[in-house]
Amino acid sequence: xxxxxxxxxxxxxxxxxxxxxxxxxxxxxxxxxxxxxxxxxxxxxxxxxxxxxxxxxxxxxxxxxxxxxxxxxxxxxxxxxxxxxxxxxxxxxxxxxxxxxxxxxxxxxxxxxxxxxxxxxxxxxxxxxxxxxxxxxxxxxxxxxxxxxxxxxxxxxxxxxxxxxxxxxxxxxxxxxxxxxxxxxxxxxxxxxxxxxxxxxxxxxxxxxxxxxxxxxxxxxxxxxxxxxxxxxxxxxxxxxxxxxxxxxxxxxxxxxxxxxxxxxxxxxxxxxxxxxxxxxxx
Amino acid sequence: xxxxxxxxxxxxxxxxxxxxxxxxxxxxxxxxxxxxxxxxxxxxxxxxxxxxxxxxxxxxxxxxxxxxxxxxxxxxxxxxxxxxxxxxxxxxxxxxxxxxxxxxxxxxxxxxxxxxxxxxxxxxxxxxxxxxxxxxxxxxxxxxxxxxxxxxxxxxxxxxxxxxxxxxxxxxxxxxxxxxxxxxxxxxxxxxxxxxxxxxxxxxxxxxxxxxxxxxxxxxxxxxxxxxxxxxxxxxxxxxxxxxxxxxxxxxxxxxxxxxxxxxxxxxxxxxxxxxxxxxxxxxxxxxxxxxxxxxxxxxxxxxxxxxxxxxxxxxxxxxxxxxxxxxxxxxxxxxxxxxxxxxxxxxxxxxxxxxxxxxxxxxxxxxxxxxxxxxxx
Ligand SMILES: Nc1ncnc2c1ncn2[C@@H]1O[C@H](COP(=O)(O)OP(=O)(O)O)[C@@H](O)[C@H]1O
Ligand SMILES: [Mg+2]
Numbered sequence: 001x002x003x004x005x006x007x008x009x010x011x012x013x014x015x016x017x018x019x020x021x022x023x024x025x026x027x028x029x030x031x032x033x034x035x036x037x038x039x040x041x042x043x044x045x046x047x048x049x050x051x052x053x054x055x056x057x058x059x060x061x062x063x064x065x066x067x068x069x070x071x072x073x074x075x076x077x078x079x080x081x082x083x084x085x086x087x088x089x090x091x092x093x094x095x096x097x098x099x100x101x102x103x104x105x106x107x108x109x110x111x112x113x114x115x116x117x118x119x120x121x122x123x124x125x126x127x128x129x130x131x132x133x134x135x136x137x138x139x140x141x142x143x144x145x146x147x148x149x150x151x152x153x154x155x156x157x158x159x160x161x162x163x164x165x166x167x168x169x170x171x172x173x174x175x176x177x178x179x180x181x182x183x184x185x186x187x188x189x190x191x192x193x194x195x196x197x198x199x200x201x202x203x204x205x206x207x208x209x210x211x212x213x214x215x216x217x218x219x220x221x222x223x224x225x226x227x228x229x230x231x232x233x234x235x236x237x238x239x240x241x242x243x244x245x246x247x248x249x250x251x252x253x254x255x256x257x258x259x260x261x262x263x264x265x266x267x268x269x270x271x272x273x274x275x276x277x278x279x280x281x282x283x
Numbered sequence: 284x285x286x287x288x289x290x291x292x293x294x295x296x297x298x299x300x301x302x303x304x305x306x307x308x309x310x311x312x313x314x315x316x317x318x319x320x321x322x323x324x325x326x327x328x329x330x331x332x333x334x335x336x337x338x339x340x341x342x343x344x345x346x347x348x349x350x351x352x353x354x355x356x357x358x359x360x361x362x363x364x365x366x367x368x369x370x371x372x373x374x375x376x377x378x379x380x381x382x383x384x385x386x387x388x389x390x391x392x393x394x395x396x397x398x399x400x401x402x403x404x405x406x407x408x409x410x411x412x413x414x415x416x417x418x419x420x421x422x423x424x425x426x427x428x429x430x431x432x433x434x435x436x437x438x439x440x441x442x443x444x445x446x447x448x449x450x451x452x453x454x455x456x457x458x459x460x461x462x463x464x465x466x467x468x469x470x471x472x473x474x475x476x477x478x479x480x481x482x483x484x485x486x487x488x489x490x491x492x493x494x495x496x497x498x499x500x501x502x503x504x505x506x507x508x509x510x511x512x513x514x515x516x517x518x519x520x521x522x523x524x525x526x527x528x529x530x531x532x533x534x535x536x537x538x539x540x541x542x543x544x545x546x547x548x549x550x551x552x553x554x555x556x557x558x559x560x561x562x563x564x565x566x567x568x569x570x571x572x573x574x575x576x577x578x579x580x581x582x583x584x585x586x587x588x589x590x591x592x593x594x595x596x597x598x599x600x601x602x603x604x605x606x607x608x609x610x611x612x613x614x615x616x617x618x619x620x621x622x623x624x625x626x627x628x629x630x631x632x633x634x635x636x637x638x639x640x641x642x643x644x645x646x647x648x649x650x651x652x653x654x655x656x657x658x659x660x661x
Contacts, residue, residue, distance in 0.1 A: 097514025126514030
């Protein structure tokens with residue numbers, strides 16, 4: 001890491017951000033390896049405010065590692081992450097929600113023992129101001145806060161067609177439904193930046209189309225900037241404003257869907273294979 | 284899907300009946316079976332039993348049952364709700380018992396209710412210290428580190444005579460129970476005292492596990508990484524779980540010493556006791572308030588029932604050695620059976636039984652009077 005003397009370890013004003021336009025997220029020279037495996041190799045790209053930004057690449061390309069580095073679950077070996085005007089060598093996961101960032105996981109990361117509604121409402125718990133005692137006693141402020149959080153959670157359930165599952169323990173639901181619950185939990189706090197790691201994996205065509213609509217609404221109406229990891233090239237091409245392509249931890253392409261479609265390096269490394277795969281995959 | 288009401292501010296009364304917590308919600312229309320059941324239980328426990336119960340019932344069954352159920356409740360917060368394993372429960376019981384003993388001995392002007400609260404707080408403080416490893420350790424390793432609490436605390440109470448007022452045997456007799464000038468040192472008095480404490484604590488615990496903080500504890504248990512990502516204060520929650528759990532277990536220790544045994548000695552709070560409390564939680568059902576009571580009932584009644592049964596079947600052959608051995612064997616088998624067949628414990632077993640009975644009843648009802656079925660759903 002080549003830190004200039006003025007760089008504080010965690011925080012820095014946005015004035016020195018690498019590019020002119022304000023971006024919701026920027027990663028700069030991000031590298032990360034596990035033992036001998038290089039998961040990320042000097043990856044740099046930006047996500048503009050209000051953009052739907054897809055990240056694609058074959059399995060093991062480093063897509064999830066990228067999101068994990070951005071959410072502070074992995075500590076990069078070098079490089080920096082810019083989030084909401086701050087630059088981080090390692091993003092503090094505890095502050096993610098306060099920074100307006102939320103995410104979903106490639107493998108479900110739900111609270112299995114809690115109901116769907118409680119799972120979604122948990123996405124707002126970090127905002128509650130009432131202390132434990134106020135909650136236990138049931139002071140009016142605590143009650144109001146809680147009711148408000150649950151109202152918002154209910155609205156999200158309606159948005160993602162989850163009302164029927166509302167009181168079910170989330171562990172008992174089908175995979176596709178659980179995926180939607182996780183998206184609801186991520187959306188309920190109205191994040192400025194939403195990181196989605198394969199939200200449509202294991203979904204039927206109809207479910208994918210529905211979710212595509214939801215993601216678009218999340219951006220258009222809820223004002224979330226979205227980073228989307230997705231394998232379905234059809235979905236990616238139709239939904240995203242720009243696409244970053246990773247292969248063996250390197251950024252091998254970055255541009256509009258049109259540009260990516262015609263990028264020879266990308267076609268060689270990935271798209272050709274993916275189309276073959278998709279043809280064979282069916283639903 | 285495009286019709287999204289999220290942007291509009293939510294009117295204060297928009298969600299109608301859905302504004303309270305899910306568990307409370309169900310009870311809004313009419314008293315739920317749970318509320319009725321609890322009310323009935325309390326009426327019997329406070330009103331009827333003291334009139335009809337025998338000394339044996341209170342001293343050998345109900346009072347120890349209450350103390351152990353309370354300890355189970357405390358451990359359940361930590362293990363069942365927050366997902367942190369502990370093998371040191373008896374240590375916190377000991378801290379509570381010794382703290383209350385020393386408070387009543389050295390500060391006799393304090394009312395006993397204050398002694399209990401302070402004893403709970405001392406136990407909470409000790410629990411907080413021994414909860415610190417949970418910030419780094421998980422699962423098996425955390426369990427082993429809580430064993431340190433178990434052995435260290437027992438060692439201290441054995442070693443430092445001051446705690447037992449330098450009693451040569453290490454066994455101290457606690458002063459007779461009296462609250463606000465009311466002598467409660469009879470069997471019924473001690474039982475009623477225990478019952479009152481347990482009722483109040485259970486109410487508070489129910490409010491806690493039903494609160495957003497309670498949900499956050501469960502979130503932490505189910506997926507710690509996701510909990511951190513959504514901004515839950517994971518470290519604070521873990522320490523809170525240790526503190527609250529130890530507080531309650533400490534109060535259970537006070538009941539054990541003052542209401543049940545009327546003596547305190549370190550050996551009464553050994554590893555066996557810690558395991559006993561863990562078994563109560565496992566057999567009763569993790570993350571279930573009811574579970575602590577069901578588990579404690581089984582643990583208390585089962586040895587007595589086994590002794591009776593053994594005596595009836597084998598007569599003189601069934602001495603105390605055989606009894607103890609058979610208790611351990613049967614209890615061990617029971618725990619294995621529960622872990623395999625019903626990990627959710629007696630509480631879930633009871634739930635299923637209840638649903639089956641309720642199903643039969645409604646089926647019967649709708650056959651007898653077909654109309655009544657239609658207005659059941661709200
Ligand atoms: N926690 C980890 N420990 C060891 N290796 C890891 C870890 N996470 C990812 N990797 C490795 O890093 C590479 C990139 O993985 P990942 O980011 O999951 O790829 P993708 O999401 O694009 O499929 C893979 O070779 C994977 O095995
Ligand atoms: Mg991945």
